[in-house]
Amino acid sequence: MTIPVSNEAAAAAITAAGASRVRASRARGRLRQSLALYLPAGLLVLIIAACFLYPLVGNVSPPVGGSVLNAGLPAGTPGFPLGTDASGNDIFSRLLYGGRVSLEVGAATQIIGIVLGGLIGMIAGYSRGILAAVLMRVLDVLIAFPSLVLALAIAEGLGPGELHVIWALSFYSVPAFARLARAATLRLRDQNFMLAASMSGTPRWRIVLFHLAPNLLPQQLTFALLGAGVAIIQEGALSFLSLGVPPPGASWGNMIASGMQTMSVRPSLVLLPCLALLITVAALNLMGDALRARWSAR
């Protein structure tokens, strides 16, 4: 570094250096923040595309109805990139179709949670009366009720199947969203824009749907990303306990359960679906976390 000749020049040089350092560190921070959001988001898009689109365009064997003659083929066999399981089904294909189940369950339970739970929470937070009190008590009961018991009972009662798993797990997501929506509604209820809307004679249902709901949405969407991860884990648990998608249908949970029997001989049968589940849930969590950081910074 050159030696500055005068005090003014020194001061100028120091400020300039400091400013550029601050700028550089801010840019690094921004880059880091975008990477934290876009890397998991890209991974998620990749997983969704692989599960829903690739079987349509790529050359993928069917996930069920494999021949016993092909059972237990190692990875790299032509036509079976990851080998076959004990019933001769292509593992790669089962991973993709199992992923469909996980992603569908994750998305459906969160959509039901946002719509139903959001509505219940907004009503409970906005109306001050007996209805709100009753709604809150019902939510308290649902939250205190051991959720897995409810899910087990429903899945066991309705019989195994993807749709039933979605119903069962929605009992889990709806109260969570409702609680979140209620807390946010209580915060927003007396803000000026809400008072303005109500004083200008907007009907209450309009205030709730068009003034309140849009303000809750970012928080609910962030929460939904994290909730989808939880739902995918729970779906895996139900399938693992043979209350989810019944075999021969593919789901990561039932792949793990069936692979467990031969775990000491062929660990890959357990490891692959475990890995798929872990990566998907981790991507959801990382993205949810990055979104939360971004939205709370504003």
Place this chain on the structure above:
Amino acid sequence: MTVQSTNRTTTANPEAALEPPPGTRPGFQGPGLLRSSLLRLAVRRLLTAIPVVWGVTFLGFTVLNLLPGDAAQALLGADATPQEVAKLSRQLHLDQPFFTRYWNWLTGALSGHLGSSLGSGQQVTTILAQRLPVTFELLLFAFVISLLIAIPVATFAARKPGGIFDSITTFIALVGLSIAPYILALLLILLFAVNLSWFPALGWTPISGGLGSNLRSLTLPALSLGFPIGCFYTRLLRADVLEQLEEDYVTTAHAKGLAGWRVLMRHATPNSLFGLITVVALNVGTLLGGTVIVEQIFGLPGIGEELFQAIQTRDFPVVEGIVVVFAVLVVVIGLLADLLYAVLDPRIRYDNPGQ
């Protein structure tokens, strides 16, 4: 005692922090008033807890009742004649109307009789007494593991936020909390039981068989429950310690000339720790749910395993008994956390008629 930031109340009870309670005079905080406000808090929380627990029993009864197939059918098997099933239903009082059965159960439960198992005829209270200790030990072990992970990692990470250690542990914690307990359980079995044979893969040794082998048989299950939760706590604790470091009392401690690590370990982290109390209380329900599948995988004779079997055999009294125990645990621990909180932080005034 050092104080902690008031925004802690938002995690405990979102509404409590918003408005000052009516009827409390600011500035007057004698010990007598504290005690009476604590008492009022305890009474109010108990009063709201009772309808919740009642609701849980009713919901449990309703859900079980809606399940197709009944215990008589499940006990007799598929090739029982309808007459036999009807006879057994009468014996087990399953043919009575829904509300009669619920009333009988409820009055029994209030006097401490949870009925007896339809399958084995054992008293439900006996079954609970046998199985709960195993689950409690597992939960306690898992909880200790999670704290052993969270406290040191979070403290060191908060020392230099954005540093290498912080970046790495933040990422590991985020991925770690995405691991389902059952996945971790299988990975641990594969690594430590199948390949290295350090720990048993299955089964449980009671404490009477030696504390060492008892803990050994619980290590893998507790680790699979405790690690994801530990990652979760690490994240919360790190954020909280960072927040604490902004507080005035930390500046004071620094100004007094205390070393950085000492400020962290003696002032910031302990204060953050009791912020964790609420989260732990909220976690109890999830943890209890997690025990079902972990006990199933490791073949532990705990409450979760019993629950899974009882649901499948439609053993109403057993399921209902377990559901009540779970709900009471969740409610009581939540209540204790709130009370502990009010004791630890005298500034918190709990008074929210809205709840």
